[in-house]
Amino acid sequence: MTRPAPPKLLEEIRGSDSPAARIAALRVVKNEIIGHDQRKEAWVGWGIVPLLARILSSRRGAGKKSVVRETNGDASLSGWKDNRLEEEETCLQTIIIVSSLVQGGPAYISPIVAGGILPLLFSILSSPNCHPSLVLAVLETLNAIADRLPLSPQQTVHEAKQLSSLIFSREHIGTFCRILDHTSPAPTIQSSIALAANLIAKTCKDEVHKATVAESGVLDVLALRLATFVVAQGFVLPGAEACTSDPGGLGALPPAAPANASLAPILRSIAVVIKNSKSRSQHFLSSPAMVTVFPKKPLEISPVIKSAPWGKPYFPAHSTLRQNTANPIDSILPSVPTAQTKGSANFPPLGGQGSYSRQGQFFAPPLAFSDTPKSDEEESAVVSWLLHVARSASGWTRLMAARVATILFRLGLAKSNRVPMFGFLLVPLLVRMFDKDYEAPGDGDSYEEGLISTSLRIKEEAPAVLASLVMDSRELQQYAMEGGAVKKLAQMIRESFNPISDNSKPVWNPEKTASSDDAQSPDTPAELRLGPPGFAPLAVHKTRYREGILRALAALALFNDRYRKDIFEAGVVPYIIDSMKPYEQESANAQIGSKKSGLEGNPIPTLLAACAAARSLTRSVTGLRTSLIDAGVAAPVFNLVKFRDTEVQIAATSVVCNLAMDFSPMKDAIIGANMIPTLCEHAHSSNMRLRLESIWSLKHITYNSTNDIKMKIVEFLEPGWLKQIISQDPTDSSLRRKTEEDLSGVGSIGMGTPNSAGEQVDLLNPVEDGNEPDSQEEDLRMVDTIMPPKPSIDTYVADNARRRKLALNGDLDHTKQARRDDIQVQEQALDLIRNLICGPGASEMIDFVFQELGQTDLLNILADKLRPKPLTSFSRKESVTPKSLNMPPEILTAVTYILIHLAAGLSRHRHILILHRDLLKSMMPLFNHATNQVRINCLWVVINLTYEDDQSDHNSCRDRATKLKSLGVMERLTSLEDDSEPDVRERTKTALHLMKSLLGS
Structure with missing residues (x-):
């Protein structure tokens, strides 16, 4: 039989009045292009993409005649048991053609996106009467696109954003709830569930998208799917059946997962959504399904040996004693030695004690793990179950279980005494995967089908x-x-x-003509030409x-x-x-072809x-x-500081921060490479992390540098800007008022509240749930075309109170992170001033700083930092109560260090300091501050003010001592004589000796 010419075949598809004829023509096109990249390119140039978009847009969801299914050797379609309507079959063949084009590589994604096919695929997927075969085909196509987008050059990043924005839009996110909530064991349904979960994992990158997944109920449905595996494996905690009716539960145990269900995609999507967010992780652990299979209520411990649901005997009391937990699952995990003795602390992080808070900034987004409490608060049994899965499963499932367990551990949601268990049971499994000959057993849970192996x-x-x-x-x-x-x-x-090694050779294309080269011209419509x-x-x-x-x-x-x-x-x-x-x-022209x-x-x-x-x-x-x-190392780091991407600039600047340390031989290289103007420019950035790292680096460069370098840094930073930075109040009452109003108004916040765009992990103050009626609840009920009708999906999804709590927690975390950033930036800016006025030539630099920043202005700013700030409660639940709030210890430490160096200056500098009306008076309460370093610094200020440089300075020193005595310094020093800190006691002795010598007492 002679094959129709392509243009004629296109006309048959476009102008056919017979659905059967159109289906037949589409099948011919499908058979033409499958496995033939050259033919795919030609068909794109002939205009197949706009025609496919037209067919998909004409779907109305109804038809009159059934057709016999025809798979053409496509194994993924062989499981369909229902005949499809003619319109559905037309749509299916069209989607298969789109999927086949995508298999050609990222170059074919550009015309598909330009042709407007992505919104049409989501429209089909979200339609209530979408046939399961269409659901599977659309999900396979979307996954293929998501797999190949990372292979695209940077200029196609907007295509990835378009895919993510469609998936996580209000219009379509509920569709994933519906797909994931299916319970049928049919292969088509289980494949769709796995594909939907994988698609979420591949595309959910931004914090706002992760928040959408959590708030829309998708995270709770993923938790439900996970719970079905717990039930299927027999790991439901003993006594959980009696707790199903407790508040927050499902009311009944979830059904067991079918034997053909895939666990790895569910674990993978959960890991992506909860990563770096303690509030989302807590939301996952408190989901109805998790609470049902792993109830938080302590179980009664029987004095007799029981047979565990998973077929292993366990003795609850012994298990509790052995593992120091009340979790029966621990009884089947191997016993591990107790915690090892910690080694001594090695070289501390560069950049001062505050460097520990920057550990998580290695990898964006920042993870302030040091702020996450590691208390032995109640722990979910899912941690033990994940450890068991990591040990008993294989391949991708093992790694994903380890990944979720790791996230929960890092967020402080696993008990601190589990460190040896993670070290003995999990670390060796991960290190074993590094072996050169490691081969993952086939577990049916591939990562990206058809690209590279699971191993x-x-x-x-x-x-x-x-x-x-x-x-x-x-x-x-x-x-x-x-x-x-x-x-x-x-x-x-x-x-x-x-x-x-690329052993492939280009295949000769007999259909390659000059016209096909013309199709790649920039003047050709985007839907008719390939991308990079x-x-x-x-x-x-x-x-x-x-x-x-x-x-x-x-x-x-x-x-x-x-x-x-x-x-x-x-x-x-x-x-x-x-x-x-x-x-x-x-x-782009150089890459085409x-x-x-x-x-x-x-x-x-x-x-x-x-x-x-x-x-x-x-x-x-x-x-x-x-x-x-x-x-x-210096040259590539300096180049990256000037790189076009802000995150790379931040990472490279953090390296410069360490290279600029005083003992580093590369400090001169930094100055010689003219990095100071660049760092000063980045210090003015609106990106708080780039500003912080740049000021931190400049602080290190300033230390022990010559005065001309120091003056150059002040000049490039601009004195007015530096004064503005150090004068800001990180305890701004307007931020506190907004936070308190949000806390008191939790009951009035709905799903539309902005949230979590900058969510961090260190949520320390959870908000109480509200109890408003669910009148505004979105309709997330699903239409199940396979199984008989069942309860609404709202049975499994979080109620409105939990959703409001999650939304508010994201806002609170964002506010707290912004405040922490402000404190750190201000701390480093104050330390920069400190380094300007210390070392050789300090007196000259004190005069310079007074001149540039303004002597009176600078001292007033420092005095303001030392004073407690009035704090008024704006909560509508409480009467207005006056309170005070001290500056953070980091700021107080930085300010008192500046005072130490001013007090170590010339006699006239000390005179200026002692005559200020508020500065030393505001410092007096800090002698009894809870932070050791603040107390020590206050003592050093007194020592420097009363230390005689020579005999000519005696009278001035005595006058300063008299002034200090009038401020109550002697009483403060006496109170520190028995301080618990040895360094405080020693500095107190010195200060008292100097004061008494000058005062003659």
């Missing part, structure tokens, strides 16, 4: 999971190091730079693989100098430096990870003076 995906992500697990735990870092992690990571990073070809899947895998390795190295080198030495000796520093070379986007098998450089996520590794290693004084200099 490669596991090797790609396992290092990042290990990095997250050990990031803030010296003990877990020890487990990883003793398990040989560094040796394996060193071998892996070398492999990531091996060239990719992107990169080979293996090339993108190499960069992701490298990124995870760098993250792991950064985490292991965070605290211990011995571990940093091991990393240096492993020879990875040159590869870290090479990882700082950015990939520069080539022109050939898929790049490798990347000349590194994408932004890899650059961020490389900066994190460099920053950790620059904490080693020895390494900074040898290996890092020899490898030439």
Whole structure:
């Protein structure tokens, strides 16, 4: 039979009045292009995409005639049992053609997006009468697009944003609730559930999208799906059946997951949504399904041995004593030794004590884990279950279980005494995945179908999971190091730079003509021409693989100098430096026509990870003076400080912050490379993190630099701007008032409240639930075309009170993070002034600072920082009560350090300080401050004011001592003679001696 000419076939599809004829023509096109990239390109040029969009847009959801299903060898369609209507069959064949085009690579995504097909696919997916076969086909197509978008160059990032905005829109997010809530064991339904969960995991990147998933109820439905696996495996806690009617539960145990259900996609999507957010994680743990299978109510412990639901005997009392938990699941986990003795603290983080709060900023978004409480508050049994799954499962399921358990652990939602358990049971499993010969058993849960193997995906992500697990735990870092992690990571990073062999040869295309070249002209409509070809899947895998390795190295080198030495000796520093070379986007014309098998450089996520590794290693004084200099770390870091991406600028500036330390031999290189103007420019950035890192770096550069360098820094920063920064009040009452009004008005906040755009993990003050009626509840009920009608999905989804609490928590976290950022920026700016007026030439710099910032203005600002601020409660639930609020200890410490150096200046500088009407008076209450360093600094101010430089200064010193006595200093000093801090007691003796000598008492 002669094949119709393509233009004629297009006309048959476009103008046919017979649905059967159109279906037949679409099948011919489908068979034409499947597996033939050259034909796909030709059909795009002939205009197939606009025609497909027209067909999809004409779907009305009704038809008169059924057709016999025809799979054409497509195995994914062989499970459909229901005949489809003619219109549904037409739509199906169209979607399969779209999916086949997508399989050609990222170049085909551009015309598909330009042709407006994405909104049409979501419209079909969200229609209430969508046939299960169409649901499966659409989800497969969307997943294929999501898989190939990362292969696209940067210029196609808007296509990824369009896909995410459609998925997480109010119009379509409920569709995923409906799909995930299906319970039918039919292969089509279970495949759709897995695809929907994977699609969420692949596209949910922004905080606002994660908040949408949580607030819309999708996270609760994912928790329900997870609970069905708990039921199927028999891990429902004993006595849970009696608690199903308790408030917050489902009312009955969820059904068991079918045997063909996939656990890994559910775990993966949950991990993506709850990452870096304690409020979302708590929302997940408190979901009705989780509370039902793992009730929080303590279970009665029987004195007799019971047979566990999972077929293992356990003795509850013994289990509780052995593992120090009341969780029966722990009884089947291996017993582990008690916590090991912690090693001594090594070289502290550079940049002062505050550096610990910057650990999580290695990887965006920042994770302030040090602020997360590790109290032994009630723990969900899901932690133990996840550990069991990680040990008993294999492949992708094992890694995803470890990932979720790690997230909960890092957020303080697992008990602190579980550290040895994570170290003995989880760390070895992750390190084993680094082995060169590691092969993941086939568990049916592939990551991205058809691109690279599951084993490669596991090797790609396992290092990042290990990095997250050990990031803030010296003990877990020890487990990883003793398990040989560094040796394996060193071998892996070398492999990531091996060239990719591309043995494929271009296939001759007999249909290639001059007209097809013309189709790629920029003047051709976007839906008729291919986009950039992107990169080979293996090339993108190499960069992701490298990124995870760098993250792991950064985490292991965070605290211990011995571990940093091991990393240096492993020879990875040159590869870290090479990882700082950015990939520069080539022109689109140069890329058309050939898929790049490798990347000349590194994408932004890899650059961020490389900066994190460099920053950790620059904490080693020895390494900074040898290996890092020899490898030439300075040049690539300086280039990245000026990179186009803000996040890369932040990461690179954090490395400069360590390179600028006084003992660093690279401090002169920073000045010589003319980095000061760039850092000063970044200090003015509206991005708070870039501002913080830049000021921090300038503070280090300023210390012990010559006066001309110091003056140059003040000039570039602009004195007026610096004065404005240090004068801001981080305890602004307007922010406090807004927070209190939000707390008191929790009952009036609905789903429309903005939330979580900047959500951080350190939520310390949960808000009480409201109890308003659910009159505004969205209709999230689903239409189940497979199973008989069942209760509304609202049975499983969080009630309005939990949703309002989640929304408000996101806002509160954002406010708290903004306040923390303001405090840190102001602290570093004050420390910068401190470093300006200390060291050689300090007297000249004090005069310079007084002149540039204004003597009176500066001292008034400092005095204002020392005074407690009035605080009034604006809560409508309480009467107005006057209170006071002290400045944060960090600010008080920074201000008193400035006073110490002013008091160490010339006699006229001390005279200016002692004559200020408020400054020393405001300092008096700080002698009894709870923070040791604040008390010590106050004592040093007294010592410096009363220390005689020479005999000519005696009378001035006596006058200053008299003034201090009139302010009550003697009483303050007497109260510190028995202070609990030895350094305070010693400084008190010195201060009292000087005061008594001058006063003659």
